[in-house]
Amino acid sequence: MANSNIIALHHLNCCTNRPGVGRLFNERKPCRVVSHCILIETGSGLVLIDTGIGLDDMKHPERLGFMKIFIRPRLDDNETAIRQVQKLGFSAHDVQHIIMTHLDLDHAGGIPDFPHAKVHVLQREYEAAMMPHGFKENERYRKAHWAHSPDWITYKEQYNEPWFGFDSIKQLNGLPPEIILVRLPGHSRGHCGVAIHTSDGWLLHAGDSYYFHKQMHDIPITTPMVYLFQRFAHRHYQQALQTKEKLRNIVLKNKKEVKVLCSHGTQEFESLSRTQVQV
Numbered sequence: 130m131a132n133s134n135i136i137a138l139h140h141l142n143c144c145t146n147r148p149g150v151g152r153l154f155n156e157r158k159p160c161r162v163v164s165h166c167i168l169i170e171t172g173s174g175l176v177l178i179d180t181g182i183g184l185d186d187m188k189h190p191e192r193l194g195f196m197k198i199f200i201r202p203r204l205d206d207n208e209t210a211i212r213q214v215q216k217l218g219f220s221a222h223d224v225q226h227i228i229m230t231h232l233d234l235d236h237a238g239g240i241p242d243f244p245h246a247k248v249h250v251l252q253r254e255y256e257a258a259m260m261p262h263g264f265k266e267n268e269r270y271r272k273a274h275w276a277h278s279p280d281w282i283t284y285k286e287q288y289n290e291p292w293f294g295f296d297s298i299k300q301l302n303g304l305p306p307e308i309i310l311v312r313l314p315g316h317s318r319g320h321c322g323v324a325i326h327t328s329d330g331w332l333l334h335a336g337d338s339y340y341f342h343k344q345m346h347d348i349p350i351t352t353p354m355v356y357l358f359q360r361f362a363h364r365h366y367q368q369a370l371q372t373k374e375k376l377r378n379i380v381l382k383n384k385k386e387v388k389v390l391c392s393h394g395t396q397e398f399e400s401l402s403r404t405q406v407q408v
């Protein structure tokens with residue numbers, strides 16, 4: 130793309146989850162479930178999409194609540210976003226913006242490791258995290274992840290023209306026009322995807338809209354554990370399934386123009402990062 134503000138993308142796995150479910154989640158044994166984050170080098174600094182779990186979570190996993198018993202995160206500092214950013218030769222200060230698909234504990238844990246970054250999120254998701262309702266929301270959001278009072282930038286649901294039929298917010302505060310927020314409702318109150326216009330077309334980080342790459346196939350496959358997990362994790366189950374189907378149709382119809390990945394798709398992560406997730 131001529132004059133693009135996007136210089137490079139780095140695919141980071143910012144926590145390997147190791148649920149003891151054999152092949153039943155993503156057809157891999159032992160089961161390894163990534164937390165796929167993207168670090169974008171732009172003409173005006175680094176932008177991080179989602180943060181995985183952070184250094185303090187690695188040190189004190191009890192702050193993740195009872196979810197840690199199911200997801201069994203690998204507690205390795207080297208998998209945090211901050212350590213991977215440093216390994217690439219940057220510092221925490223270079224990450225000026227973090228865009229959150231949503232604020233679940235396995236996505237927001239790294240926010241405290243970038244205390245100077247502006248944190249972009251849909252207003253509705255911010256409100257859910259600050260004032261959670263009921264058991265599910267009280268478990269999915271962890272106050273420790275924003276105890277340092279991040280510099281939040283929240284967006285009201287005033288949408289620009291749709292992105293492939295989905296509501297979208299363009300011109301994010303201080304960010305290049307190639308990065309937009311795409312509303313993907315169902316998983317949490319204000320769940321969004323982040324679409325990046327690259328030289329190869331659009332790349333959509335679809336957050337937790339789906340969990341396994343074959344759910345986006347011509348003949349979609351949902352494994353038994355993904356099926357169960359979706360029932361438990363989605364706030365609006367039917368709405369989330371509609372979002373997933375709409376997304377699948379868009380991706381299948383626009384194969385050349387749109388590529389998609391989800392937060393926990395291990396196979397997608399390996400193919401985009403050209404690395405293997407460690408057993």
Ligand SMILES: [Zn+2]
Nearest residue numbers: 233235337392
């Ligand atoms: Zn997640």
